[in-house]
Amino acid sequence: MTQAAESSLEAGREAIARYAWHEGFELLVRADTEGDELSPADLERLGEAGWWTGRLDACIAARERAFASYREDGNARRAAIVAMALAKDYFAKGSSSIGAGWISRAERLLAEEPECLEHGWLQRLRAVLAHEGAGDYEKALEHGRQALELGTKFGDRELQAVALQDQGRALVAIGNVDEGMALIDEATVGAVSGELRPYETGVIYCNTITTCKELADYRRAGDWTEAAKRWCDRQSIAGFPGMCRVYRASVMLVQGDWPGAEVEARRACDELREFNVSYAAEAFYELGEIRLRAGDLSAAEKAFKQAHELGRDPQPGLALLRLAEGKTQSACSCIDRALADESRDLYRARLLPAHVEIAVAAGDLEKAGGATEELEAIAEKYGSDALRATAGSARARLALGQGDTGGAVRASREALRRWQSIDAPYETAELRMLLASAYVADNDQDSAVLELEAARAAFERLGAVAGTRHA
Template identity: 35%
Template sequence: MGIVDDLQRARSAFERRDWAAAYARLTSVDGEPGVALAAEELMTLATAAFLLGDTDGCIRALQRGYRLRIDAGEVLGAVRFAFWLGLVLNVRGEAAVGSGWAARAQRLLADQPDDVLERGYLRVHDFFRCLDTGDFPGAMAVSEDMVGIADRHSDPDLLAQGLVCKGRLLMYAGRVPEGLALLDEAMVYVAAGELSPIFAGNVYCAMIEACQEVLDFARASAWTTALTRWCDSQPDLVPFTGQCAVHRGQILRLHAAYPEALAEFDDACRRYAAAGSQLAAGLALTERGDVLRIRGEWDAAQAAYEAAAGFGHEPQPGRALLLLARGRVPAAVAAVRRLLAETGDPVHRSRLLAGAVEVLLAAAAADEASAAAEELSTIATSFGCTGLRASAAYCLALVALDARDPDRSLQQARVAGRLWNELQAPYEVARAKVLVGRSFRLLGDEDSATAELTAACHSFAELGVAPARQEAERLLHTELAGGLTARELEVLRLVASGNSNTEIAHRLVLSDKTVARHLTNIFAKLDVPSRTAAVAYARDHDLL
């Protein structure tokens, strides 16, 4: 009765997600003289070991279960064990060995009926093989096959996995609303508790990652909260907790809770390091670098980006924006041009375009910046995600300001501010206020410009983002220095560029007499006698 009781206790612990207790009970029974666990119990042991982070223990249990099924002539059962061996080994980075197990499972199915559920599970391996070779039509066909087999056999695990695979592919093809709808459908099975723990964790993380990729912060926040609850209900859980920490950090970053976000990213890095998940650690380090860059901790941000690259994750566009912040404009431009040339699908391009606009404008590549902003706007309209629409509006405002079109810049900056405010993103709201202030200034409304820039300064100071605060303060100081109006500053900058009065009049659509009057006012306000002295004053006081 003792062994039977222990096995029953192990099953009960497994059902209540107490992986440590289930693992301990099963290993205890397995160590008894003359006792050997059955195949079903070995699968339970393997799952508990995986969820505790004991990958070696998981693989050993799966290998034993496979051998038991083979010896008993239970081919389909052996295929299940081989499937999991391939999956676990691939996750651990042993792709060649994992592929070998997938191939063995495929060979075992050669004499089995065509329509068996196990063929659907092996399609998971086929899907990732198609992705690795860039065969996206093949991957789409495989995902549809997975969904069809799962439907026929009423298997929620395979169905949810198939929906996730198909949904992500649709998103990368630009059909984001359709893709997200399939991911929502997969999440219904998770929320209803119908999935086994490993598939549930995979679906959770795939869903949130997809939302982050298209800046669908509302969905990402809701599902991150749910994932956190799911992880917290399993105190001994190791897999998925690193991803959960990253996603919590991303939401905290959106809300400008930077110290808390950094703590989550650091926690994720520790968890990934323990699990040996290098590429995932690279993502966490990139996110950490982005926060440090925003806060002005540039050396620390550079170190984070370098560490991320060392793990095989390209930390862009953050690294290019850091180059820009440090004045290395040509290097930043080269990086964003390369990235845009290499990146074809609209989802990944949408993550690059906003940063590219800022870099290209700094390099006076106005036409390229305008094209990038328009492309981002088109993508945002197609995807419909609030964060992406806000980012696109901000970029359009930047381009309009560069083109001296304050009416359009004001309109787009206000849209960006409203959308970021809906998402409770105070840093982005303050950045939009800066653009509103700059637009007011070009329209000659100096009082309103000062109010917006001052409000932005206060927000940046409260958030502890020194670079943005300093830039806003520079705008306040620069434009108000000497008491010059926005138009007078425009005239002075054109004088400094070597333009004659007639050329300035033509550029600004003014009369020569009006330009001369502006110059007289400039000389009087700056207390200088000539054009040369005015330009010298402007340079000395950073007005140019």
């Protein structure tokens, strides 16, 4: 190795050690270019720096070289760790078959090894695949428990933290919310206190926010999103900020900051296209939701189609867009198909409110009634205020469709109080519109006018053109 390459290599190692990812990446690339091939450990450092700076292709190339070097050196355990990292990289690119192939390689490499820490990381990866891929939460819970046992046995605090959180996520998904959130809170202590490596810290932030968002706990999701953003800024990293922007856009949309939400969503689209396909797809979907609420149906449809191209089901947004266009039968077909393909409770809870609204518009009150009851059962099971508010809104809409004006008024007022407590201005304004319709049906014109005026003012503040037009 030349003197220049050796100098770059040492400087690159030092930069990586202090998490100066951009500097470390450039220095290690220079060392690799100027001298002999890097060691497998240095190639791992180069891959990690590429990952943190959003250069996924460079990350994969370095890790594949590291894997080959470890295999050549007979280091099966370290090769298995790199294989697992490559599996996650290929899943992020949307190349699931290649990702599965790397998992098989890791399993084969560890099959003849005595029980070791690397088996724990393999169990952890299986927990993630069971949870996020198959939606098999019981299996995810079992893999998480095995990972935690091995992490504890071998004294690896990173594995202990993420495995503990994996168990918490699985318990929440099953419906044991209090127990699950307690484990998630325990796992976040290490992330907040700076005890963990950057990757595991980012994973814990990301998964905590995802769980809060799935529970529709927007306030808590917002708090954790801001904490994650501050952490990303301190780390000067590229990939995780884009992923955090997706969550920020979602939370800001609910809180009523639509211009800010759109900025975050568009930046996430740009940052994540070549880094994580599923998050990029989610960013486009959020952009579609923003434009739909603003009444820009053409832009909303374009964003929903881009989300679909990247693998994200564009429902319920596209179904509600069709309803706004007056294409009720098309809306019914969209939402029915989405529900037929989804069995997970919290994911169905995202679709069911649109199902009720569309079914009522189509005059299918029996279908709307079934969807309302299912949504109420999910809200009772998981217990978040936003889920209960959503279920109450559905009940009010159904009651109004059935001609039960008294029931519609009661359900609307209760849901309105919940949405106000959550600080969700658009949902609050929509409920005021629904309540106004119930008042009109009950011959209470004065109360109807009050609600309509309040709704109009809220829609104008938000920039909801369609809502303002109907108020």
